[in-house]
Amino acid sequence: MLTERRESLLGLVVDEYVATALPVSSRALVARHRLGVSPATVRNELAKLEDEGYITHPHTSAGRVPSDRGYRYYVEVLMTEEPLQRDEARTIAHQFHQAERSLDEWLTLAAAVLASAVTNAVVVTRPRSPLPRIRNVQLVQLRTDAALLVAVMDDGAVRERVLPLSAPAEQAALHARAERLGEHVIGRAAARIRREAETIEDAELAAAAIAVAELAEEHRSWQETFLEGLPALLAQPEFATGERMLDAVRRLESYEVGRLLQVAEPDAVGDTRVVIGSENPDAEMQDWSVVVSRYGDDDAIGTLAVVGPTRMHYERTIPRVRFVAALMGSLLHESRA
Amino acid sequence: MLTERRESLLGLVVDEYVATALPVSSRALVARHRLGVSPATVRNELAKLEDEGYITHPHTSAGRVPSDRGYRYYVEVLMTEEPLQRDEARTIAHQFHQAERSLDEWLTLAAAVLASAVTNAVVVTRPRSPLPRIRNVQLVQLRTDAALLVAVMDDGAVRERVLPLSAPAEQAALHARAERLGEHVIGRAAARIRREAETIEDAELAAAAIAVAELAEEHRSWQETFLEGLPALLAQPEFATGERMLDAVRRLESYEVGRLLQVAEPDAVGDTRVVIGSENPDAEMQDWSVVVSRYGDDDAIGTLAVVGPTRMHYERTIPRVRFVAALMGSLLHESRA
DNA sequence: GGTTAGCACTCTCCACCGTCGAGTGCCAGC
DNA sequence: GCTGGCACTCGACGGTGGAGAGTGCTAACC
Numbered sequence: 081m082l083t084e085r086r087e088s089l090l091g092l093v094v095d096e097y098v099a100t101a102l103p104v105s106s107r108a109l110v111a112r113h114r115l116g117v118s119p120a121t122v123r124n125e126l127a128k129l130e131d132e133g134y135i136t137h138p139h140t141s142a143g144r145v146p147s148d149r150g151y152r153y154y155v156e157v158l159m160t161e162e163p164l165q166r167d168e169a170r171t172i173a174h175q176f177h178q179a180e181r182s183l184d185e186w187l188t189l190a191a192a193v194l195a196s197a198v199t200n201a202v203v204v205t206r207p208r209s210p211l212p213r214i215r216n217v218q219l220v221q222l223r224t225d226a227a228l229l230v231a232v233m234d235d236g237a238v239r240e241r242v243l244p245l246s247a248p249a250e251q252a253a254l255h256a257r258a259e260r261l262g263e264h265v266i267g268r269a270a271a272r273i274r275r276e277a278e279t280i281e282d283a284e285l286a287a288a289a290i291a292v293a294e295l296a297e298e299h300r301s302w303q304e305t306f307l308e309g310l311p312a313l314l315a316q317p318e319f320a321t322g323e324r325m326l327d328a329v330r331r332l333e334s335y336e337v338g339r340l341l342q343v344a345e346p347d348a349v350g351d352t353r354v355v356i357g358s359e360n361p362d363a364e365m366q367d368w369s370v371v372v373s374r375y376g377d378d379d380a381i382g383t384l385a386v387v388g389p390t391r392m393h394y395e396r397t398i399p400r401v402r403f404v405a406a407l408m409g410s411l412l413h414e415s416r417a
Numbered sequence: 418m419l420t421e422r423r424e425s426l427l428g429l430v431v432d433e434y435v436a437t438a439l440p441v442s443s444r445a446l447v448a449r450h451r452l453g454v455s456p457a458t459v460r461n462e463l464a465k466l467e468d469e470g471y472i473t474h475p476h477t478s479a480g481r482v483p484s485d486r487g488y489r490y491y492v493e494v495l496m497t498e499e500p501l502q503r504d505e506a507r508t509i510a511h512q513f514h515q516a517e518r519s520l521d522e523w524l525t526l527a528a529a530v531l532a533s534a535v536t537n538a539v540v541v542t543r544p545r546s547p548l549p550r551i552r553n554v555q556l557v558q559l560r561t562d563a564a565l566l567v568a569v570m571d572d573g574a575v576r577e578r579v580l581p582l583s584a585p586a587e588q589a590a591l592h593a594r595a596e597r598l599g600e601h602v603i604g605r606a607a608a609r610i611r612r613e614a615e616t617i618e619d620a621e622l623a624a625a626a627i628a629v630a631e632l633a634e635e636h637r638s639w640q641e642t643f644l645e646g647l648p649a650l651l652a653q654p655e656f657a658t659g660e661r662m663l664d665a666v667r668r669l670e671s672y673e674v675g676r677l678l679q680v681a682e683p684d685a686v687g688d689t690r691v692v693i694g695s696e697n698p699d700a701e702m703q704d705w706s707v708v709v710s711r712y713g714d715d716d717a718i719g720t721l722a723v724v725g726p727t728r729m730h731y732e733r734t735i736p737r738v739r740f741v742a743a744l745m746g747s748l749l750h751e752s753r754a
Numbered sequence: 755g756g757t758t759a760g761c762a763c764t765c766t767c768c769a770c771c772g773t774c775g776a777g778t779g780c781c782a783g784c
Numbered sequence: 785g786c787t788g789g790c791a792c793t794c795g796a797c798g799g800t801g802g803a804g805a806g807t808g809c810t811a812a813c814c
Contacts, residue, residue: 104805118758123807141765142808204676218557220569228575230567232557238565239519240575242752251553255592298519312666320659328647329666415579444778455787460778478777478794758813766805774797784787 082132082153090134091126091158098393101317103143142327148357148390153371155354155394162395164403172197176407183207183236188306188413190384194404195309197318198390198397205304207382207412209235209377210370211269212296217262219243219254219288227254228290231265231295235380236237236412239295246284263287270296295415296364307332318389331364337385340372349381349409352402371397373405377413384408419469419490426462427471428495431483431741435730438654440480470631485694485727488706489641492691492731501740509534513744520544522742523748527645527721531741532646535734536653537725541673542641542718544712544749547605549633554599556580556591556625564591566625568632572717573749576637583621598625607633644669654725655704656673668701674722685709686718686746689739694727708734710742714750721745 092113096104106122107187109115114340115122116158131137134150164172175193176186183206191202220228222242228242231282249257264280270293276287283416310332319325338356339362352373358366369392372385384405386397419427424426433441443459446449446452452459463481466472471487482691483491501543512530513523520543549570557565559579566580586594601617602610607630614626633717647669656662677692689710706729709722721742723734 103806106469107806117756119806120758121756121807124757127808137807139765139806140763140808141804143806150569216557216559216565218555218567220553220555220567222569228553228569229576230555230557230577232559232565238567238577240567251596252592255589272763311663311670314666322657322659322662325659325662326648326651328499329651333648440777446778456777457787457789458785459778461786465778476777476779477779477792478775478796480777756814758811760810760812762807762809764805764807767803768811770800772797772799774795776793776795778791778793780791781789783785783789784785 082129082134086129087158090129090146090150091154093129093135093144094150094154096159097144097146098391101391103138103145105143117204146230146391148359150357151394152359155356155398159395161399163399167313168180168197170402172404174405178412184306184414186408187382188308189337190404190408191306191308194384194386194400195312195409197400197404198386198388199309200310200386200397201276201307201313201332203332203335203383203385203387204306204308205235205338205383207235207380208237208304209380212237212270213267213269214265214273214296215267215293217292218256219261221249221251221254221293224248229295231292233296236415239298241291241295243288243291255258257285259286261285261292264289265292270294270300270383272318282306304338305336313388318390318391326387331368333388335365335387337370337372337383337387340370340385341374341383349376350402350406352398352405354398362364371392373401375409375412377409378411382412384409423462423466423469424495426459427466427483427487428447428546430463430466430472431487431491431495434481434483435728440475440482442480445478445480450585454570458568476676482666485696487653488693488727488731492693495627496732498736500736501710502687505534505598506564506740509741510744513748515545523745524646526739527745528643528645531723531737532649534737534741535723535725535730536649536669537646537723537729537734538646538650538669540669540672540720540722540724541643541645542675542720543574544572544717545574545641546570548608549574550604550606551602551629551633552604554595554602554629556593557599558586558588558593561585566628566632569628569747573743573752574717576635576725578632580625580628594625598629601626602629608630610730641675642673650725653726655728668705669724672699672702674707674709674720674724677707677722678720686713687743689735691735693732706731708738710738712742712746712749714746715749717749719745719749 092109092143093104106119106126110119133147134153135144136147137256138145156385169220172193187204187206191204195202212235214231215234218230218234220230221368223230223244227243228240228284230237230240264276273289277286280286280289314328343373352371355367355370366389368387369390370385372383374382376382384401386401430441443456443463446459447456448695452502461623470484471490473484475482509530520669524541526542531537543602544638549572550570553569553570555567559565563747564582565577567577569575571673601613610626610630617623617626626733650733656665692707694706702726706727707722709720709725711718712721714735721738723738
């Protein structure tokens with residue numbers, strides 16, 4: 081248990097370090113915050129905080145730096161979230177409406193907007209259902225020997241594939257065929273469709289059903305995440321040297337926020353979690369913090385995350401992630417309503 | 418006009434500098450290539466080459482570095498392209514087949530494969546027609562009060578949009594409506610559809626036609642380019658300091674190869690062009706080279722480009738860009754054939 | 755007991771300096 | 785035209801030393 085004074089000092093150390101990226105000295109704390117005590121006293125307190133693991137020391141004659149534990153305490157107990165100003169919220173909402181209708185554009189836009197609001201990188205995944213069911217299928221005439229199979233999933237995804245035709249067919253015939261296909265696939269998920277396809281006698285229809293199943297499974301294989309705000313992140317002092325920066329780029333290229341959510345308890349949509357440094361199960365992410373949120377509804381859930389150094393402005397970041405996630409959720413809902 | 422010996426020396430300087438990123442000294446040239454003359458002689462020749470602008474000098478006591486003009490001469494006259502080894506070609510072709518059917522996945526995969534083959538960044542744009550015409554439209558039932566409008570363009574793009582319905586409609590009725598809509602839009606480009614829409618009496622049909630026109634125009638607004646190979650690029654010695662690296666990231670985030678193609682004469686598909694340093698009209702790209710190619714066919718043309726420092730392995734890069742562009746073209750054709 | 759001034763100690767940062775080595779450019783001689 | 789020799793220039797490197805920033809400790813004070 082921390083004394084009140086130590087708590088408040090820890091808070092000041094975090095605030096100061098987050099703002100400046102420089103180790104915080106006892107003198108600086110006294111000078112900037114009229115604490116009513118001398119630097120020596122502050123030093124004693126900081127030493128205790130260090131004993132208890134909340135802060136560290138890069139080297140003897142350096143100031144204090146928060147440890148992961150210190151940040152955790154800060155996030156859990158000390159911090160008061162900094163709400164969005166009315167015009168900040170308005171600006172973000174406004175930028176969202178710049179998007180055209182494409183889902184991917186929305187996603188990258190959302191990521192970019194959030195990234196610039198928190199000056200860190202943002203990773204976002206497409207909203208999807210764990211086991212999407214087919215909502216509708218249609219066949220569109222393409223040429224005489226091929227049609228386009230279009231499948232609409234219940235998570236809103238629309239996927240298509242060219243389907244060869246054994247014999248030329250008019251659009252009307254294709255429509256009828258899609259109708260029959262629908263009887264076998266609508267309302268079902270991929271696995272069930274595959275099973276059912278085996279019972280279909282018409283070989284061409286069975287092939288189409290298999291194709292639908294494949295479309296339903298497609299999202300797994302294909303890259304689902306968008307990354308934005310790389311320059312904002314890399315401009316931070318922790319990546320000042322070429323070596324560290326290159327490292328950061330490599331790491332982010334392959335980072336999957338999805339894993340984070342699996343490691344922890346599945347959260348309710350709207351909940352926002354913070355993973356600080358060594359709390360991250362990924363060994364390569366020990367210097368990073370991630371603020372994750374889910375967005376969407378029952379049909380489709382996506383992930384939105386800010387990624388940056390542990391020295392992160394949690395007070396600002398957390399409410400902004402929450403805000404954007406909520407905004408995305410409602411826009412997503414609206415677009416499908 | 419360069420003497421034969423100067424030419425060959427220029428070639429050696431380029432090769433050496435490209436390989437090592439270190440200014441090339443007269444002694445190194447003699448030591449490594451049994452030139453039959455002494456370093457002093459080479460120095461005289463290099464001085465002449467410098468007078469004529471083919472190479473430069475970072476400072477008095479440094480070796481020689483090719484200038485943009487030197488690279489240009491090298492690319493135009495000196496270099497012999499390094500053809501792909503059989504197994505290299507096979508590996509690349511094989512990697513291509515890893516892709517699922519999604520076009521975007523193909524594109525990023527192609528970019529990544531090429532990037533790793535030439536250890537530089539690669540930018541690729543979606544194939545598209547300058548003025549796509551509608552090949553087919555279809556309406557898919559979504560809910561009772563909304564249908565999904567699916568439009569297939571002649572460049573292979575499939576775009577969809579949710580269309581509100583004034584009154585509930587069965588799939589059969591939607592099919593009939595799509596048929597009528599098709600009479601107004603198939604084979605036409607956006608502008609013509611807009612004009613024609615004004616003459617349609619049925620307001621709901623007219624609205625649908627407008628929506629089709631908007632879909633046809635959609636590609637302009639939404640980001641069309643994919644970037645891969647960033648880490649490979651940034652690992653190059655020219656970006657060793659954090660400052661330069663950050664600069665490079667910022668620059669690439671916003672770089673549009675498309676502009677390059679507009680500046681120069683429009684090339685035939687399959688042609689590969691090289692833009693070296695100051696030849697680039699973009700003032701911020703004076704230290705970069707770009708090897709661009711187009712791929713596709715009459716229906717849809719895309720751009721594929723390697724981007725890197727002027728110190729680029731042109732001998733390897735150019736044939737590899739050409740190869741991948743050709744491969745993409747044929748796969749694209751195949752997928753729509 | 756908590757607080758404080760004072761001071762020794764540690765460590766980083768930076769500027770300075772001299773040396774070394776790598777290259778060139780030029781000249782005189784072959 | 786080629787070459788060896790040599791003076792000259794410049795960057796890279798390593799060591800040194802001082803300045804500055806901080807801490808930790810101790811002894812005194814309230």
